[in-house]
Amino acid sequence: MQNLMKALGPGQSGGLKMGTRLRDMIxxxxxxxxxxxxxxxxxKECANLRNAFKENDQDYRHRNVAKLMFIHMLGYPTHFGQMECLKLIASGGxxxxxxxxxxxMLxxxxxxxxxxxxxxxxxxxxxxxxxxxxxxxxxxLGNICSAEMARDLAPEVEKLLHNNNSYIRKKAALCSVRIVRKVPDLIEYFTNPAVGLLTDKHHGVLIAAVKLCHELCQNSEAALEQMRKQVQTLVRILKNMVVSGYAPEYDVGGITDPFLQIRVLRLLRFVGKGDADSSDVMSDILAQVATNTEGNKNAGNAILYECVLTIMAIEAIGGLRVLAVNILGRFLANRDNNIRYVALNTLVKVVSVDTQAVQRHRTxxxxCVKDSDVSIRRRALELVYALVNQSNVKALTKELLEYLKVSDQEFKSDLTAKICSLVQKFAPEKQWYIDQHILVMAEPGNYVKEEVLRTLIVVISNATELHGYTVRQLYRAMQRWSGQEGLAQVALWCIGEYGEMLINHLxxxxxxxPLTVTESDAVDVIETVIKDVRSSSNTQAFALxxxxxxxxxxxxTTQRIKDLIKPHKGSLTLELQQRSIEFGAILNRHDNIKGQLVERMPVLDEATYVSKKADGTGIALAADGKRATPVVGGDILANGGPKQETTNTLIDLLNLDADETPVNEPRKSAGDHLLSLLGVDPLSDSNVGTAPSVGTSSDNVLMDILSLGTPAASTAPSSSTSLFPPAPPADPFAGLGTAAPVDPFAPAGGNAPRKTSLLDELDVLPQVSRKTSLLDDLGPAVPKDKGSLLDGLDTIPIVPATTSAYPTVTxxxxxxxxxxxxxxxxxGNPQSTVIKASYINLSPxxxxxxxxxxxVPKFLQLQLEPASGSVLPASGGGVIxxxxNVxxxxxxxxxxxxxxxxIYKVxxxxxxxxxxxxxxxQGL
Amino acid sequence: MIRFILLQNRQGKTRLAKYYVPLEDSEKHKLEYEVHRLVVNRDPKFTNFVEFRTHKVIYRRYAGLFFSMCVDITDNELAYLESIHLFVEILDHFFSNVCELDLVFNFHKVYLILDEFILAGELQETSKKAIIERMNELERQEYYSANMLFLLQQDIGGIGDRMYLYALFLAEGKEILSDWECSHCWDLYESYC
Structure with a gap:
């Protein structure tokens, strides 16, 4: 029969002309x-299909749908044919x-x-x-049912679980798996039939039933309890396969149905976890499987692998554990990469249970970290990461650092992150900590993350007795600098802060x-960085x-410094231009306050930083979790949740927004501060008018402004979120930002233009203070909306409008x-966007x-203004x-x-x- | 749980794509492209497992075809590797010495085999024999009802009678009449399908 169809199948041309055949189209x-x-x-084909569908062509409908499926597989849109599938299903044949x-399904x-x-x-x-x-x-139903369908059709499926045809039973069992995944309320309904199926003879039914039981246990305590009473049944199934002889139908390389064995082992693992009694019942058979299964074929290894996982998870006796660890040792020594991979994978899980056993395989x-296969490397790295403790951190870090030098490009960022976090976690002393970081940063490429740099700077700042050592080490590293941003930034920061220690061997x-450096050598380093094309504007800002x-x-070197700062006055980067102009002004005109302005940073508070950082990451993680559903390309592979879930997240998001809305309020107060700041302006004007040179009185005024300015500057950030510390008033860098209003005092000019220039300065101020000081940046999740200070100024057209026309979006x-x-x-504020939404009713x-x-996701802030109305006339007769504001x-x-x-009413x-x-x- | 199964050739053309989780079409194309990029250049000595986003892809290469399964991170990789092999054996048996063209022209049958093998992202049947028998039965059923349907809908002269006979014989599982009869009946059936 089969042969006949095959013989006749291809090559026969159609006798009647009725559109192209599927095979012709292909x-x-x-x-x-x-x-x-x-x-x-x-x-052309789609056009024909559309016509055929329109004419309601019954005879060729299934051929047409088959064609449509092929077209779909090629990646063309096929929505127009969806209804045809439904018609076919409703037909009789x-x-x-x-x-x-x-x-x-397709x-x-x-x-x-x-x-x-x-x-x-x-x-x-x-x-x-x-x-x-x-x-x-x-x-x-099993492949695509939705929650509603699952609910509606569950009774039918349950009935089919008792069908006398094994073919139907196994399909119904898997269908039930999908149903309980979609509607967990139905678990109870399926528990008894599922347990009943475990006594089935047919392997297909068994494998489906075991899966169903697993699914039920995972989601319900009651089902798990009931399952624990069935351990004997499961053991019997497994035993039958292990001891029985050759079963041709289910044989894979001499092993009877490895798939079913694995499924049963997996369920036993779940049932035995945390339950000594059932663990006891299954330990015999587990030992039998572990010893009797031959590990020379993939199928056998798959069973051993599953068995080891089960032994490690349940409350097993010591002897069984030893057996499992030995199997893993054998796996690790295996030549096959797949086996080594699973061994590493399992050891990661075992390491928390039995560190000693894993340590034996450390070498x-x-x-394996150096293996050429990225999958193996990843696993091994994870394992090494789990293995490190205080006693072996130095040796392992050395190994990893050596490997970092030769590893692939795409692997470096992972490896760098891991090394850094190991050093952070286990460093026995600070000097070693700093040394390792310098070594990592000195590696070519920019793989060190910004947070790591920040943490490092906090640590350096705290290690008072190491300041001199650190800056000298960094100076040495910079002699071989080849464009590493991280190294440059930390080195520049330290040279700026502790420059004198570089010179005087403190x-x-x-x-x-010993290292002999002159003042001009130190400036040389900065010059190299600032003039290097590889330096980002951020690094250049550090340099300035x-x-x-x-x-x-x-x-x-004062003159040289002035010369180096000057060229950036014309920089296209606002940030650099700004710094250059402001710093130039400070250097040229305000020598008397410069000393205070550029004092050394106070020691950064490590404890607060660490806790803030933890907070920050915690929140970031939470935000990630929240984002998973709404953002496209998040965990798209997750089970498509039922609709209910999405609305929940929607509501969650709305709530989040509600939480965040108060953020907007403090802006007003910030604006107020600003206004009072501005209020001083006329006063200072008059002062300048009478005394062109900066005298004591204007100095006072200046201090007034500064004192007013400082709270203003710190209110905005600290009110927007508590994630990062408010800038301490003593912080000279944060002071820099506020000190900038000094500028308008010096040049003589009319009232009006001067005012605008002051505004001009203020306008960009918050951005300056944002980057000038690392301290400000310490929080990893620094909200960049410090620009909120500006909101009060929005109405004043200072900067020529940078708005470009964005297209209207449907x-x-x-x-x-x-x-x-x-x-x-x-x-003035690139972060905010005003969206004008208009709603049009297309219905009659x-x-x-x-x-x-x-x-919106967490990184956005949303503010809805009231709508222009709540009634929308028919047929586009009006618009709301x-x-x-986003x-x-x-x-x-x-x-x-x-x-x-x-939401609306019709x-x-x-x-x-x-x-x-x-x-x-783009660009919003 | 299996998230999706892909069958791609070396050029990255997808020959079969089965998703057990709902995804946008654009997302599917992106996935297919990414998975192909991941697996195509790997050394044969490397593991057959690649981490992919939050899951992992178990793949195996047969001649110019890559069979890839995306599974949960906690799933047994070796078992899925074995199941890929079983699937290939089934295809090989069904198409007797399967090649890529078989899969292109009979894509719908490949989907049917897959539906007998995996359901709801879980393994359904582990016996090659059971699946092949099942497929043959389905084919026979289809063939039979197609002929009957055709007969009922448009009786073209005497051929309809012969078709009827043919269909009956088929249903009974008897051998077919003459070659002439066969080819005519087949023509009709082919043009119909």
Whole structure:
């Protein structure tokens, strides 16, 4: 029969002309030489299909859907054919249904509403007396059912669990797995039938039943309790396979059904975890499996691997553990990379249980870090990371550092991060800590993360007796500098702070190699960095600040420093230009306050920093978790949650927003401070007017401004979030920012322009203070909205508007509703965006009680202004507009993202529309 | 749980893609592209496992075809590797010495085999024999009902009678009449499908 069909199958041409056959279409597509040609063929075929669908062509419907599936596989849109699948499923014949269900699974998924329409057909087919048709329906249900369908069809599926056909039973069991995944409330309903299936003879049914039991136990304590009573049954299943002889049907390389064995072992693991009694019952068979299974084939190793995991997880006796660890040792020595991989993978889990056993394999594991296969390397690195303790950190770090020099590019960032965190965690002394970091930073490439640099600086700042040593070591490292940003930044910071120790051999440690550096050598280092094309503007900003600091530490190089700062006055980077101008002004005109301004930073508080950092990362993690669902490309592979879940996250997000809204309030007060700051202006003007030279009185005024300014500067950041410490007033760098208003005092000029120039300075101030001092930046999650200070100034057109026209975006379009977004960028603050939303009703009936809601991920802040109305006239007869203010705290790194929910009433009925907007223009 | 299964050739053309989690089409294409990039250049000596986003991909290469399964991070890699092999054996048996073209032209059958092998992202049947028998049964069922349906819908002269006979014989599992009869019936069936 099979042969006959095969013999006749290909090569026979169709006798009647009824459109192209599937096979001809595939041939035509394959014959295409270019993508354009292929598009042409597909377009033609799609047009034909559309016509056929329109004419409701019954005879060829299943062939058409088959073609559609092929087109879908090629990646072309096929939405127009979804309804055809439903029609095929509803038809009577088996071939139609078969293609119909196939198309349903391929072209649709659980999120489409169309799927609901198929529920009834599914119900009929599940009850169909033909086992093939019932099988098709179970298969479709198991692969794509949604929560609603699961609820509706659970009774049918449960009934089929008792069917006398094993083919149906196994499919029904797996279908139940999907159903309880979607609707956990149904667990209780399925528990008894699932346990009943464990006594089945058929392997297919058993494997499905064991899986179902596992799924139930994972989600319900009651089911787990019931399962613990069934351990004997599971042991028996396993025993049958282990002791029974050759079973041809299920044999894989001499082992009876490894898949079922693995499944059972896995369930035993879950049941035995934390339960001594059941662990006891299963230990015999586990020992038997571990000793009797041959490990020379993949299938055998798969079982051993699973068995080891189970032994390690349950409350096993010592002897069994030893057996498992020995198996792992054998695995680790295996030549096959796959086996070594799983060995490493398991050892990572074992390390917390039995560190001693794993330590024995340390050398092998360190060797694995150097393997050429990235998968092995990753696992091994993780394991090494888990193995390190205070006693072996020096040796292991040395190994890793050596390996860092030769490792692949893409592996370096991982490795660097791991080394840094190991050093941070286990460093026995500070000197070693700093040394290792310098070594890591001195490696070519920019793999050291910014947080690591910040932590390092905090540590350096705290190690008072090592300041001299550190700056000299960094100076040495900088002699071989080849563009590493991290090294440059830390070195510049230290040279700026502790420059004099470089020259005068202060705090020299015993045994330290003496180093003779002149003032101009130190400035040379900075010059190299500032003039190097590889330095980012951030590094250059560090360099400028270091120069300013050195200007008061070194007396002989003042002119050189001035010359180095000067060229950046014309820099295209605002930040650099600003620093250059301000620092230039300080150097040239304000020698009397310079000393105070560039004093050494007070010792940074390590404890606060560490706790803030922990807070910050904690929050960042939480935010990640929250983001997972709404953001595209998050954990997309996770089980597509039921709708309920998404609305929950939506609400969560809304709540979050509500929490964050108070953030906006303090801005006003910040603005107030600013205003009072400005209020001083006329006074100072008059002072300047009478005494052109900066006298004592204006100095007082200056101090007034500074004292006013400091709280203003610190209110804004500290009010926006508590993540980072408020700038201590003693901090000379933070002071720098506020000191800038000094500027307007010197040049004589009319009142009006002077005022604007003051504003000008203020306008950019917060940004200066943001970067001038590392201290300010210490929090890892520094919200970049310090610019909120500016909000009070928004109305004054200081900077020429940088708004560029962003295109209008259609945020949501459904059959009855269209939402358009227009964007305006307020000048001066790149992070904020004003979105003008307009809603248009496309349906013939008017909408009432129209409410628009939006939710955004954590890095965005959202403020909805009241809408212009709540009634939307029919057929586009009117528009509701609403203003949305969005602040993107990660401007430049992430683009905007928003979830929408619109609630309204049509003819007295509530309607809800939801959608996600991710087509925001770039640069918002 | 298996998140998706891909069958790609060396050029990155997807020959089969089965997703057990709902994804946007654009996301699917991106995944397929990324998975192909991940596996295509790996040394044969390397492990058959690659970490992929928050999951891992178990892949195996057969001639120019890559079979990849994306599974949870805690799943037994070796077992899935073995299941890929079993799937390939089934395909090989069903198409008797399978090649890429078989999979292209009979893509719908490949999906059906897969549906007999894996359901809801879990292994359903581990016996090669059971699946092959099942597939043959399904084929026969389809063939039979297609002919019957055709007969009922458009009886073209005497051929319809012969088709009927043919269909009956098929249903009974008897050998077929003459070659002439066969080819005509087959023509009709082919043009219909």
């Amino acid at each position: 041939r035509a597509v394959r014959a295409c030489k270019t993508a354009a040609e292929e598009r042409g063929v597909i377009a 088996f071939p139609e249904k078969r293609i119909g269900y196939l198309g349903l 072209l649709l998924d659980e999120r489409q509403e169309v799927l609901m329409l198929v529920t009834n057909s599914l119900k009929n087919d599940l009850n169909h007396k033909n086992q093939f048709i019932a099988g098709l329906a179970l298969c479709a 092998t594991i360190v060797e 705090n020299e440690l015993p045994g330290e190699e 600040t270091a120069l300013l600091k050195l200007s008061s530490r070194f007396s002989s 945020a949501l379009e459904t059959s009855g509703l269209k939402v358009l977004f227009d964007f305006v960028k307020p000048p 009936s008017p909408y009432t009680d129209f409410i628009f809601q939006a939710a 507009t609403q203003t949305i 602040t993107n705290t990660m401007h430049g790194q992430k683009s905007l993202l928003m979830k929408l929910r619109i 003819d007295g009925q509530d309607k809800v529309e939801q959608g996600q907007v991710n087509n925001f223009p």
